[in-house]
Amino acid sequence: MREIDSKIITETLSEMCIEANHYLTPDMEKALDNAEKSEISPLGKQVLGQLKENLRIAGSDTIPICQDTGMAVVFAEVGQDVHITGGTLTDAINEGVRKGYTEGFLRKSVVGDPLERVNTGDNTPAVIHYDIVPGDGLKLTLAPKGFGSENMSRIFMLKPAEGIEGVKNAVLTAVNDAGPNACPPMVVGVGIGGTFEKAALLSKKALLRPAGEHSDIPYVKELEEELLTRINKSGIGPGGLGGRITAMAVNVLTYPTHIAGLPVAVNICCHVNRHSVREL
Amino acid sequence: MDKKISMPLSKEDALSLNCGDYVYLTGTIYTARDAAHKRMYEALRKGEALPIDIKGQTIYYMGPSPAREGRPIGSAGPTTASRMDKYAPELLDLGLIGMIGKGKRTQEVKDAMIRNGAVYFAAVGGAGALLSKCIISSEVVAYDDLGTEAIRKLEVKDLPVIVVIDHTGKDLYIESQKQYREE
Structure with a gap:
């Protein structure tokens, strides 16, 4: 049985929140490049050029790509031979979201109740999907989703x-x-x-x-x-x-x-x- | 055609803008999105005054990410305008002359725009970092407790927007989709 400290999970999640909101993955950058090359509408091409410039500014000046930094959707693939120490996995993930969205100057877009609609102030809770998988690893995927x-x-x-x-x-x-x-x-x-x-x-x-x-x-x-x-x-x-x-x-x-x-x-x-x- | 326009938008400028114009806005605009609109709507129901005088003003449907130190604002792109459609006609009838957002509007909003000579601009959705560079200052002027959804007064310089619906109700989304649609 492998042990993973919940603090490491929190730190990792926090970094992931900041990273995902400032840098797109290479496949998405490439897709935008291809889109700009293929677009025939002049206005469309101009919009795609702005989106590429937006990505450049987001990375160089540390400004979120989009002001809607999303609700944090987390996929956690938990090896069945893993034991989380120092707290629950869910708490560790939410603490990571709280830390990342606060320290990373990301927008807090979550309301605590869908009808009373008071902002929770720290973008928690995340929406978490757990999968139990063989082995002793823990794979975390964060996908902040804009509405x-x-x-x-x-x-x-x-x-x-x-x-x-x-x-x-x-x-x-x-x-x-x-x-x-x-x-x-x-x-x-x-x-x-x-x-x-x-x-x-x-x-x-x-x-x-x-x-x-x-x-x-x-x-x-x-x-x-x-x-x-x-x-x-x-x-x-x-x-x-x-x-x-x-x-x-x-x-x-x-x-x-x-x-x-x-x-x-x-x-x-x-x-x-x-x-x-x-x-x- | 590219145009430079001073904000607040004059009645003459509003009437001169045509669907499809690429425009750079410089001057004062306000932000408000879902929660601020709901509050303004409730204030009007109670017969109270709005927290800002919207006559002749333009509202940018936008809730920024927090500003880092030394910066006026964080990421600052448009949110989907249709969520404000319930509230917009009344504000237009009270003198609101411009709206900046993204996405489709209802016929009720278009009718109110035609009635009042107003303009709906789109900023590029998802270009919040780029657009933030055009914002010189930002000050919360109402509903501070709403956080990102508070009403802010912005000074902007050359904010790039496109006239999507002009004062005649002509809609660029409909026109341009027809132009590029293939069967």
Whole structure:
């Protein structure tokens, strides 16, 4: 049984919050470069140029890429041979978010109750998804999620008879309805199958896959490519101001489902598709 | 066409701006987003005065990240305007002349803009670091307890925005999507 001190988890999470909000992963930077090269709309190209300049300023001057530094979504893959010492894992993660958002001058965007709506003042609590995995490691993935795009995400409980065409229509409907509100160019995470909540979780996890990488399942890869092409024919464009680059990637994850169902969740992320990964 | 415009926005300038104009704003604007709008709405229901005189002013739908030492503000990009659609027509009827945000507006907002000769600008969503460089000063003027959602008075210099809906109700999002849509 390996022991991990909760203080190390807190420190690590805190650093991850600051890192993710100031630097995008290389795949996202590359996706923006490609988008700027491919865009034919002059205004669209200008918007993409501003987004690249924005990334440069964020890194060099330590200003968050976006003022919406998100609600902290944490995926924790906990080895079953790990024992956390000095407190609970959940407390350690929330303490890391508290520290990172306070010391990193990140925006506190969380209200303690969805209807009473009083800001918690430290961006906690995080939304934490735990997976128990073999081994004695602890893998933490932080994905701060902005709500401009989160608000445009959807779930569709399709009938099995609607099949793959139904899935395509669902994704295209969600993207079209999102339009300029979701800060395009977007990354689109799609979860197909499972149950109502499993599909939603898959769609969130799909956003973690690097832009430009595809599913290992041949038909899913084809689906991703077709959806990206069709989304980019929508005309929405960068900033919603018209153009050919509305999305930079469509990532699909699937899971077994019930004989009666075909859940499809579409989690839309803006171009600030942030994540930070650490293994302890 | 690129234009430089002084803020507060004059009635003449508001009427001269057309859907699709790329504009640099310099001068005074205010910030307010969800919670501040809700409070202003409740103040009006109770017959109370608004905490700022919005006549002839422009509201930037924005809640900044905290400023680091020596800086006026943190990251400062636009938030989705549609969440303010419930409140905007009444504020426009009270004299609000400009709004800066991102995303679609309802027909009710467009009607109020046409009625009052107002303009809706979009700033580039997710460019908060870049846009913060155009903000010279920031001062909380109301609802301090709301934190990032407080009402702030900003002095801006050459803040880059695009006229998305002009005083005739013409909507760049609709026009430009049609232009680039492929079947």
